Amino acid sequence: xxxxxxxCAGVILVLLGVMILIFVVLRIIPGNPAAVLLNEHVxxxxxxxxxxxxxxxxxxxxQFFLYLSGALKxxxxxxxxxxxxxxxxxxxxxxxxxxxxxxxxAFAWIFGIGVGVISAIHHDRLPDYLFxxxxxxxxxxxxxxxxxxxxYLFYFKFSLLPLVYDGSIVSMILxxxxxxxxxxxxxxxxxxxxxxxxxxxxxxxxxMAKGLTSRQAILSHGLKNAMVPVITMLxxxxxSMLSGAVITESVFGIAGLGKLALSAVETRDMPLxxxxxxxxxFIISIGNIISDFINTCMDPRLRV
Amino acid sequence: MNDDKLLEIKDLTVSIKQEKEMMPVVNGIDITxxxxxxxxxxxxxxxxxxxxxxxxxxxxxxxxxxxxxSMLWHEPSGQVxxxxxxxxxxxxxxxxxxxxxxxxxxxxxxxxxxxxGDQIKEVLMIHKLEKSQDRAKARVIEMLDAVEIPDPAxxxxxxxxxxxxxxxxxxxxxxxMIANPKLLIADExxxxxxxxxxxxILDLIKKMCETxxxxxxxxxxxMGIVSxxxxxxxxxxxxxxxxxxxxxxxxxxxxxxxxxxxLSSIPRMGDNPEFLETxxxxxxxxxxxxxxxxxxxxxxxxxxxxxxxxxxxxxxxxDHYVRCHVxxxxxx
Numbered sequence: 001x002x003x004x005x006x007x008c009a010g011v012i013l014v015l016l017g018v019m020i021l022i023f024v025v026l027r028i029i030p031g032n033p034a035a036v037l038l039n040e041h042v043x044x045x046x047x048x049x050x051x052x053x054x055x056x057x058x059x060x061x062x063q064f065f066l067y068l069s070g071a072l073k074x075x076x077x078x079x080x081x082x083x084x085x086x087x088x089x090x091x092x093x094x095x096x097x098x099x100x101x102x103x104x105x106a107f108a109w110i111f112g113i114g115v116g117v118i119s120a121i122h123h124d125r126l127p128d129y130l131f132x133x134x135x136x137x138x139x140x141x142x143x144x145x146x147x148x149x150x151x152y153l154f155y156f157k158f159s160l161l162p163l164v165y166d167g168s169i170v171s172m173i174l175x176x177x178x179x180x181x182x183x184x185x186x187x188x189x190x191x192x193x194x195x196x197x198x199x200x201x202x203x204x205x206x207x208m209a210k211g212l213t214s215r216q217a218i219l220s221h222g223l224k225n226a227m228v229p230v231i232t233m234l235x236x237x238x239x240s241m242l243s244g245a246v247i248t249e250s251v252f253g254i255a256g257l258g259k260l261a262l263s264a265v266e267t268r269d270m271p272l273x274x275x276x277x278x279x280x281x282f283i284i285s286i287g288n289i290i291s292d293f294i295n296t297c298m299d300p301r302l303r304v
Numbered sequence: 305m306n307d308d309k310l311l312e313i314k315d316l317t318v319s320i321k322q323e324k325e326m327m328p329v330v331n332g333i334d335i336t337x338x339x340x341x342x343x344x345x346x347x348x349x350x351x352x353x354x355x356x357x358x359x360x361x362x363x364x365x366x367x368x369x370x371x372x373x374s375m376l377w378h379e380p381s382g383q384v385x386x387x388x389x390x391x392x393x394x395x396x397x398x399x400x401x402x403x404x405x406x407x408x409x410x411x412x413x414x415x416x417x418x419x420x421g422d423q424i425k426e427v428l429m430i431h432k433l434e435k436s437q438d439r440a441k442a443r444v445i446e447m448l449d450a451v452e453i454p455d456p457a458x459x460x461x462x463x464x465x466x467x468x469x470x471x472x473x474x475x476x477x478x479x480x481m482i483a484n485p486k487l488l489i490a491d492e493x494x495x496x497x498x499x500x501x502x503x504x505i506l507d508l509i510k511k512m513c514e515t516x517x518x519x520x521x522x523x524x525x526x527m528g529i530v531s532x533x534x535x536x537x538x539x540x541x542x543x544x545x546x547x548x549x550x551x552x553x554x555x556x557x558x559x560x561x562x563x564x565x566x567l568s569s570i571p572r573m574g575d576n577p578e579f580l581e582t583x584x585x586x587x588x589x590x591x592x593x594x595x596x597x598x599x600x601x602x603x604x605x606x607x608x609x610x611x612x613x614x615x616x617x618x619x620x621x622x623d624h625y626v627r628c629h630v631x632x633x634x635x636x
Contacts, residue, residue: 200365202412208363209405210479211396211430221415228417299417300463 007292011285018281019071019274023064026270032056036268037080054080067274076278077271079264086275089260094279097256100248101241103176108183109234115184116191116230121218123196131188138185147178147251164253175252179245183237187230194229198222228299232291239287243280308339309378310487310519311360311387316373318355318364318543326371330355331543335521337487342513342520344534344551346527346566352543353523357491360387360521361403362395377402400427404480408492410472414464420475421448421460427482447478451508470501474508481512488513488520494529506533527570531555536623539563542598545617549624559620559631561603597629605630 034050035042051057055066070077076086112135119131154161154174162171198204199222207217246258253259257276264272296302318330330352337343347353358364360375375387377398387395399405407413415423424444427433434440441460448456451474464472473493480488490509494502510533513520522533530537530551537554539547539562547560558564597603600610609629617625618632626632 202407202409203415205358205363206405206407206413206476206479207415207426208396209361209399209403210427211398211400212426213392213396221418224417225415300419301416301465 004289007289011282011289014285015278015281019068019278020064022274022277023067026273027060027063031268033080033268033270071278076275079269079272081263081267081269082272086271089272090257090275090279093255093257093260096254097242097245097249097258099172100175100179100245100254100256101238103172104178104180104183104241104245104248105234105238106180107176108180108187108237111180112184112187113191113230115188117195117219117223119188119192120195120199120226121215123192128192132192135185135188135192138181138188140185141181143178143182143245143247144251146181147174147248150174150178151251171252175248175254178251179241179248183241187233187237190233191226191230195222195226198226201225224298228295231294231298235287235291235294239284239290242287243283309336309376310339311335311337311378312374312376313337313356313360314374314376316356316359316375316388317371318352318359318368319371320368326369328371329368329543330359332373333538333540333543333545335538335545337519337521339486340513340517340519341535342510342522342533344530344537345521345523345540346525346530346537347540348525351540353540354491356540357405357489357521357523360489361399361405362387362390362392363405397431400480400485401431401433401483402485403487403489404483404485405489405491406473406476406480406493409496410469410476411464411496413476414472416464419461419463420467420472420479421445421462424448424475424479424482427479431483433483444478444482447482448475451475451478451481451512453478468501469497470505473497473501473505477505477508477512481516484516484518486518488518489523490520491523492525493522495524495526502529509533527566539566544598545627546599547624547626547628549620553621553624557624559624559626560599560628561605561630562599565602597627 032047032051034054034056035047038047038050048057055063058066067077074087076090078084079086079089082089115131115135119128119135122128151163151174155163161174162168165171165175195218198218201222204214204217204222207221208214212220243257245256246262248254249256249258250262257280261273261276261280263269264276313333313335315332315334316330317328317332319326319328321327333356335343335345335356345353345356355364355368358368359370364370370388373388377385377387379385387398390398414420421441421444424447425437425440428440428443434443445456445460448459453459453471453474459467459471464475467475488509493509494505497505506529509520509522512518522529524530534551537549537551538545539554539560541562547554547558547563549557554563555567558567595614596612597610597614603610607630613629615627615629615632617627619625620631
């Protein structure tokens, strides 16, 4: 329990650090956001009036304090460009990202763990070579390539699936595969190596001496042990997917967190960018705590 | 000793794959395990004793294979079955129920993510010896009690890392015994334990053999264990049986220079403490096929013949055989 409290305190520290960092970085970038917003041909007074209304004329520590006290109340400021509260925008975008993540993660895990297990059981034989090639492709090909390739193949060539996301589940298939592809590759490789490490463990001999066949022993005893590092990786991947997939969401036109962050960058919308980054950091921190929790449930040696 | 045979290992050869060549590590050994008796198999590390044990229930590592020989299992009904020729599915039916095994390292031999009770219960479930989970659990707790684990109902839920080495080995013994096997193979059962625990575990194994009228094959490098536990002993060196005899006979009248070396390596109270007797040299690397006696390079009384010709197993008496030219010569 004290460990849990310590972890939560850690999360708060991380979030504070992220806030300071993003705040400072955005202020270092030259150029006045008010001027960008109004575009260059507006007279000076208008720009100054807007600058003042955005609190940008105040000293930096005061600006930060204002931001922090707002954030504690759940108010992440007003988006310059969209003229809406950042909190509302983030919460609007988040469900799309969640939906994409659920599909992508499901694909990555089922595919990744499945391929990894088959590879390990048939190691150094044909299925293994084949799957190792596929998972290497999974890790090394960038997301946008996969996304474009999938669109080409399934929309232009065979017109089986929609080009972009239109709200239907079918249109979520391609984005999910594109986003899950990389994770599937790394999950497959980790599952394979982790399971093969178990092959020499004496407890598998014990399981066979009890009367399990070697395959049963590997799948019932070995796989559970092999899953410990894989689960950690899965949880980390899950939280990084949940924090927004910029490329996938842009290519397939999904109005999720990644797309929101991208548009914030494009329009120099500082409050919105701060808000999305902070929210992502929050999700990733929570993801880490959850992965620790799952590991503790699985591995009794971690319970103190 | 009993004359009814339980398991007869005949001319067993186990080979390992080395650079695409099969290299024998167990060379045509014969071991007979009678009913209700404890047999010892003694030798240094790497002599092939573990390979012999693992070949019985087909858990050899993937690079090792039984290349010849037979292992005849005598059923109580009188039927004989060769374990070597069994398919995986059929040998697994016998594992746990006919042949059980305990290992050297009780920490790594138990699944760290499962509580010991469930691991023991699994034996009953695999072989469908108990249909109800509750009945099975009760039997496991009974068994934990029988192997003298205190507070068995609580310990049922203990994970391996929560138990001491001795307790873990007791749990392993409970797992081996739960389905009443006819043969227990114990591969260095006490090597990883401290001395006081060793004695308790050996006592327990002996007690279990008596109460369950079971035979045991004890694999060890420790002559002390052999003398307290075993009825009959096989001494193995580089994959070959060098000497076999009733335990008393072997300790009274060791004939092979290797057996004598092993026996004189046991430190005794009151001996000259500055000098501990050891066997000279190391186990040679078994690279090419050698025609002579495997032990001749480390032997103190070898003769020329030893280099060119392997000695046959010479019968000293009905309960004593030795594979040595010199010892055989002395006898004549």
